[in-house]
Amino acid sequence: MSNNQPVKRVNRQTWHFDQNVRLQSSAVAVGPKEGEGPLAHLFDKIHDDMYAGQQTWEDAERQLMEDAVNTLLQKAGITGKDVDIILAGDLLNQNITTNFTAEKLAMPLLGMYGACSTSMLTLANAAALVNAGYANRAIAACSSHNATAERQYRYPTEYGGQKPPSAQWTVTGAGAGLVGIGGNGPRITYATMGKVVDMGIKDPFDMGTAMAPAAASTIQTHFQDTGRSPETYDLIVTGDLAAVGYPILKELMLAEGYDMDQVYNDCGLMIYSPDQDVFAGGSGCASSAVVTYSYIIDQLNRGLLKNVLVCATGALLSPVSTQQGNSIPCIAHAVALEGGS
């Protein structure tokens, strides 16, 4: 055995970032519906059209991801050449939003896929690479678009297909975060990487029920690995459990002795107001990314929140897996952010 053991930075499923890793800057770009929601004043760019000036919805989603990253660079006062690597993913088959955007950005790309957990999957890995000296600066980015998601996962929107109230509304947006050592912005302190959890739920129109157990698994593991508890945090958010999954998660956590009542919210419930006709609430990679990279960062930077845990939740199904009668495997990845100097 080698004497040259690396510093141990992991405890079970949780990574520790000990090198003053910071979320130095962030930016979000969204579509019109999100621009009419309660957090609109915090979004960097709001498009008033689902096509974002493009010819297809897929090109529109690329425009959103490009907007988020370019705005991020501007806000940070750097150019693309100052960034070593981009970690990104989206909901589209073969991650095409990510691939085409990364080509334009001319940055090395690590393509990742965690469905709606991708925001924290990419952020955690960006933090790990920066902490370990594999990048001076890394960008974590992801996107989703209501129309591209409907086309691919369900039906073209022109079909006018009806949905049950447990269904969710894919957020049209992109979020990007810049990770580096030192500087301003919240510290990224821990990340808990999730296991795939499948409780046998089969209904693709009820993702909240399917994903809540994965969120519970990751958050409980996070507490056990770090010695933390709900009381450590001012805010714990899930990405998109929404109206159906939210109470289920609270119940699952309480059953293990964790009372989340004072601190728990869900990005899919935060991004839209109740009168916006979004069924159970927002979903998509952008649900957690847009709320985190605007509202949560803003609250941390202004000292209104001190400790936040963002647990992004993903349903790892595909139309083929559902058609073949499989249940819905889910995953959740959580990142701990700490405001202040």
Next chain:
Amino acid sequence: MSNNQPVKRVNRQTWHFDQNVRLQSSAVAVGPKEGEGPLAHLFDKIHDDMYAGQQTWEDAERQLMEDAVNTLLQKAGITGKDVDIILAGDLLNQNITTNFTAEKLAMPLLGMYGACSTSMLTLANAAALVNAGYANRAIAACSSHNATAERQYRYPTEYGGQKPPSAQWTVTGAGAGLVGIGGNGPRITYATMGKVVDMGIKDPFDMGTAMAPAAASTIQTHFQDTGRSPETYDLIVTGDLAAVGYPILKELMLAEGYDMDQVYNDCGLMIYSPDQDVFAGGSGCASSAVVTYSYIIDQLNRGLLKNVLVCATGALLSPVSTQQGNSIPCIAHAVALEGGS
């Protein structure tokens, strides 16, 4: 700025692994066609049926990935509980092979997508996490299956669609590697992470031409970042440029002053014999994974090869992006392996 700067382990696009990171074990599982090829004697498991005992081809591909990982654990003399994390991806929409397999393995999952570059994308990141102390042991795995890929990317095989000679044959197989500090097995010394390269090629039946420039970009960057050259290596392989892309890569490298003639081969040309009716050669995540995790590791362990560079190449298109008239963006990630104590 913080005084607490991490050790710098990156030079431009290349990561350096300085903690005696090893590919401690590897395993591959394949389908019948691969089992009739020139490397068959080195494969751990050969299925004599494309269904691998399952009801669907998608389930068969999961069986292959599961076989590769379980065989890997056996060969290494460990259980799943001894593994901290799995980094994996496949060609199927939403990475379903990976997701369902990771659920059965009960390991934390980092889902990655690089099309046919996924083998080295996952291996490089596994090495980075282990080198940095984020995992004691990490598995890198990927898969592809001829029938699942045909169904998704092209046409159901029953259709009997004709293909041009530039087309390639998706390898049915899965490969997995175990990464840890010390022990036996080749050292993982460097990894060069690629940028997306798009030279405007649009023909999805000619991936070799599309991907060769990405491979050239990554290999040239690798040489520049490390001060190495073709002469450093006994063997440099690309993942699946195959018969059309192979000569193009040699030419692109020669144009920059790098003569690859003595050392260059391609996994898509190595995995099948010329009489196996595979058009231009093998492709798919498994092309590079199966050849690397069997033949190349074997040659390194037996001292027949000393320095190998594996450059896995991926075409980042989707059926939708092609249908919408886009060209084919590509990427290549390279990992340097060194045999001996």
